[in-house]
Amino acid sequence: MIRVQGLTRRFGDFTAVDNVSFEVASGEIFAFLGPNGAGKTTTIRMLTTLLAPSGGRIEIDGLDVATHHFETRQRFGIVFQDSSLDSELTARENLLIHAVLYRVPRRERAAAIERLLRRFDLWERRDDLVKRFSGGMRRRLEIARSLLHTPRVLFLDEPTLGLDPQARNQLWTHVRTLNEQQGVTVFLTTHYMEEAERAAARIAVIDHGRIIAQGSPAQLRAQTAADSLEGAFLKLTGTQIRDEDAGSSDQMRRMARAFQR
Amino acid sequence: MSVIYILWWRQLRRYGRSRARLLASLGQPLLFLVAFGFGFSPVFQRAGQGNYLQYLAPGVIGMGVLFSAVFSGIELIWDRQFGFIKETLVAPVPRYQIMLGRTCGGATVAVLQGVIVAVVCTVLGFRAGNVAYWPAAALFMALIAVAFTALGAAIASVVEDFQAFPLVMNFLVMPLFFLSGAIFPLRGLGTGLTVVTRFNPLSYGMDGLRGSLTGLWQFTPALDFAVLGALALVLLGASGLMFARIEA
Numbered sequence: 001m002i003r004v005q006g007l008t009r010r011f012g013d014f015t016a017v018d019n020v021s022f023e024v025a026s027g028e029i030f031a032f033l034g035p036n037g038a039g040k041t042t043t044i045r046m047l048t049t050l051l052a053p054s055g056g057r058i059e060i061d062g063l064d065v066a067t068h069h070f071e072t073r074q075r076f077g078i079v080f081q082d083s084s085l086d087s088e089l090t091a092r093e094n095l096l097i098h099a100v101l102y103r104v105p106r107r108e109r110a111a112a113i114e115r116l117l118r119r120f121d122l123w124e125r126r127d128d129l130v131k132r133f134s135g136g137m138r139r140r141l142e143i144a145r146s147l148l149h150t151p152r153v154l155f156l157d158e159p160t161l162g163l164d165p166q167a168r169n170q171l172w173t174h175v176r177t178l179n180e181q182q183g184v185t186v187f188l189t190t191h192y193m194e195e196a197e198r199a200a201a202r203i204a205v206i207d208h209g210r211i212i213a214q215g216s217p218a219q220l221r222a223q224t225a226a227d228s229l230e231g232a233f234l235k236l237t238g239t240q241i242r243d244e245d246a247g248s249s250d251q252m253r254r255m256a257r258a259f260q261r
Numbered sequence: 262m263s264v265i266y267i268l269w270w271r272q273l274r275r276y277g278r279s280r281a282r283l284l285a286s287l288g289q290p291l292l293f294l295v296a297f298g299f300g301f302s303p304v305f306q307r308a309g310q311g312n313y314l315q316y317l318a319p320g321v322i323g324m325g326v327l328f329s330a331v332f333s334g335i336e337l338i339w340d341r342q343f344g345f346i347k348e349t350l351v352a353p354v355p356r357y358q359i360m361l362g363r364t365c366g367g368a369t370v371a372v373l374q375g376v377i378v379a380v381v382c383t384v385l386g387f388r389a390g391n392v393a394y395w396p397a398a399a400l401f402m403a404l405i406a407v408a409f410t411a412l413g414a415a416i417a418s419v420v421e422d423f424q425a426f427p428l429v430m431n432f433l434v435m436p437l438f439f440l441s442g443a444i445f446p447l448r449g450l451g452t453g454l455t456v457v458t459r460f461n462p463l464s465y466g467m468d469g470l471r472g473s474l475t476g477l478w479q480f481t482p483a484l485d486f487a488v489l490g491a492l493a494l495v496l497l498g499a500s501g502l503m504f505a506r507i508e509a
Contacts, residue, residue, distance in 0.1 A: 048351055051508060073353040084344035088275045100267040101352035129278075145348075 001026040001153060001185045002047070007056035009042050016042040018209035019056070024202075026152075029179055029186040031200035033193070035237050039209040040189045041081065044157050047187070048078050061152055074102065076153040077146030081161060081189075083138050087131035091122055091141050094130060095148055102149035116144040120174065136167025143174060147184075154178070156188040160195060168192075172199055193230040203229070207237045264354045265362040272336070272366025276373070283377070290325045290378045294318070294385060297444060310446070318379075318387035319398075319471035320443030323405060325378035326371045327438060327463070330406045331430050333367030334413025338426055341417075341507070350507065360504040364414060364497065368406035375402045389474045397482065398473035404489040405466040409434075411496035418503035441467045447479050462492040 002024040009017040017039040024030040034040045045051035047058055049069055058065040060072045085094050092113060099109045117123040120140040130138065139159060146154060156175070160168040172195060178184050190196050196203055197217045205213040205220070213220055213236050217229050226232040276282065298314045298321075305313035340346040349359045379389075389395065413430065420426050440454070441463035450458065458464050469485035472478035 050347065050351060070353040073351060078351060080344060080347055082344045084346075084348040086271065086275075086345045086348075087343075088278060089271065093271075093274065097267050097271060098348065098352075100263050101349065101354055103263075103353070 001028070001061060002030075002187060003057075003059040004043075004047070005057045007043065007046060007058060008054045009039075009046060009051065010054045015209055017046070017053075017206075020206065020209070020211050021056075022204050022211060022214060024185060024187055026185055027179070027183045028202065029175075029188070029200045031196040031203045032187065032189045032206065033191075033196055033203055033233060034189075034206035038206045038237075040206060041157060043206065044078075044155055044187075044189060048076065048155055049073055074149065075151055076155060077149065077151035078155040079139070079142045079146050079157065079159050081157040083142065085130045085138060085142060085145075088129065090127050090129055091117060091133070092126045094141065095145050098145045098148050104149055112148055116147060120144040134167070136163050136170065139163060139167065139171055140174070143171070147178070151184070153185045153187065156186060156190075158189055158191065160190060160192060168195065175199065193228070193233055197229040205233060205236050212236055264358045265365060268349070268359060268362025269366040269369065272333075272363065272370055275336075276370045283374075286325070286329055286374055287377065287381065289328060290321045291381065293324060293444070294321045294382060298385070314382075314386055315388065315475060316446070316471075316477070317444060318382040319474045320441075320467055321382060322375050322379045322402070322474075323441075323443055323463075323467050323470050324438060326375035326402050326405050327409055327434065329374040330368060330371035330409035331413040331434050332427070333370065333410050334415075334417035334430070335423065335426055336367070337363065337414055337417035338421065338423060341421065342423075346507070356505045356507075357501050360414065360501050361497075364407065364410050364500065367410035367413070368403065371406035371410060372399070372402050375406070390476050394473045394476075398470055401466055401469035401473060401485065401489065404486075404493050405463070405470070408462070408466075408489065408493040408496050411493065411500040415496065415500040415503040418500070418507050437461055437463045440464070442471075442479060443467045462488055465489050 004023070005021050007017055007020040008015065020039070020043060032040055032043065042051065046053045047060070047065070049065055049072065061075045063072045063075070065072045086097070089097070095113045095116065096109065099113065104112060114123065117126050120143065122137065122141055122144065125133070125137070130141065133141065143159070160171055163171065175186060176199065179186055188196070188200065200217070202214070202216055203220060204211050213223060215223065220229060220232045221227065224232040224235040226235055294314075294317065298317045302313040305311070305316070310316070337346070350356070383389070389398075412433075416429055416433075417426060420429055440458050440461050442458060447455070447458050447464065465480060465485040465488040468479045469482060469489065472482060472485070
């Protein structure tokens with residue numbers, strides 16, 4: 001479903017993603033883990049066509065992303081690390097905009113929006129402004145939105161960041177159900193190792209822009225002689241804290257989160 | 262077309278829900294109207310130039326359109342910082358459609374602002390001339406709105422932070438506004454200033470608006486339309502190019 005070969009991205013002299021290769025099978029839940037600044041988000045931005053690679057090749061559902069931009073975009077949904085909802089619009093209006101952008105046929109829009117809002121327990125709040133939603137509700141709405149055009153692949157970039165345990169649990173239940181019942185392939189990044197261990201069939205660990213390990217959670221534990229995925233992760237990436245410079249965008253996003261609370 | 266329409270609709274929806282924005286954007290035109298309009302009116306009259314409020318009001322209406330249009334660029338910066346832009350950039354639609362939808366939305370809001378300012382001017386004593394020319398006034402308002410919304414979007418595509426944007430815009434827009442004939446007639450100026458005002462494209466927009474509303478023309482309607490139309494096309498093109506380079 002996803003095939004990445006020799007993917008590289010350079011920013012000037014700095015190589016953020018360095019010759020990365022992996023494959024994700026159809027219907028699989030695949031976790032992409034790494035410390036801050038390891039190259040996860042840069043990789044996801046390239047996979048989702050937001051950033052052009054400096055080298056390498058990406059295929060999604062058999063299509064070369066470099067030459068089939070629009071076709072591949074139609075085949076995946078994405079939940080970004082930071083909310084990309086319009087908080088001045090209602091839940092239904094946000095979904096309506098997505099439906100138009102992804103060319104969901106007009107006669108199917110209303111039914112599709114209702115079905116997804118009901119599935120994610122948001123139907124009763126359909127006409128409320130998103131700025132009145134909790135973090136968990138926003139995340140559910142974003143997942144609902146990302147599924148509106150029935151994608152075959154779902155990218156989740158740290159989807160549970162800032163959510164309480166109840167909201168996280170509910171979100172993963174939705175993701176697993178989606179994967180099991182509709183066969184949607186899921187590519188996710190997270191900092192919560194126990195979530196990755198429970199949800200993902202296979203995991204790749206990236207550090208300093210390179211993939212340093214790949215396999216099932218059990219294989220990674222065995223490979224590192226660790227008793228948990230977190231232990232394996234720390235053995236692979238070290239215990240030193242990674243400081244990532246916050247750009248102006250990051251600062252504004254933090255401010256945005258503060259406002260949204 | 263539906264993509265352009267839905268992004269236009271979004272801008273109007275947001276505008277309709279923001280009463281604070283609507284009221285705040287009236288502040289500056291009202292200040293100009295009251296302070297300049299009533300303050301300079303006796304001097305203007307003694308100089309044999311007639312009723313200054315009647316002269317100034319079209320300039321203030323143009324100002325309402327102009328500032329609302331250029332500062333719609335802040336919405337783009339907002340969407341970049343707060344995430345919504347990613348939703349549009351990752352969608353399977355050409356970027357020029359996204360830019361056009363946003364520009365149409367911003368321009369429509371700017372025209373609505375201009376209409377509200379026109380109503381306020383009328384309440385304060387301004388009297389527009391022949392009703393038959395009002396559609397021409399609406400056309401000039403729309404052209405100013407499209408051109409300067411596109412300019413705002415072009416600048417916002419390269420300037421990423423909220424603090425820098427108003428500074429850059431003020432640096433560009435204030436001189437254009439003050440040297441456009443919005444607040445003083447362009448006849449009888451020194452050579453240097455005359456040359457500058459002739460090269461200022463907004464002079465033609467203000468002239469078109471004033472001419473349509475009061476019958477006082479500095480240039481010809483055709484020249485005003487040609488210059489402003491060309492400016493709108495050039496700025497739309499530039500805005501499209503800048504927007505295409507945005508990285509989310």
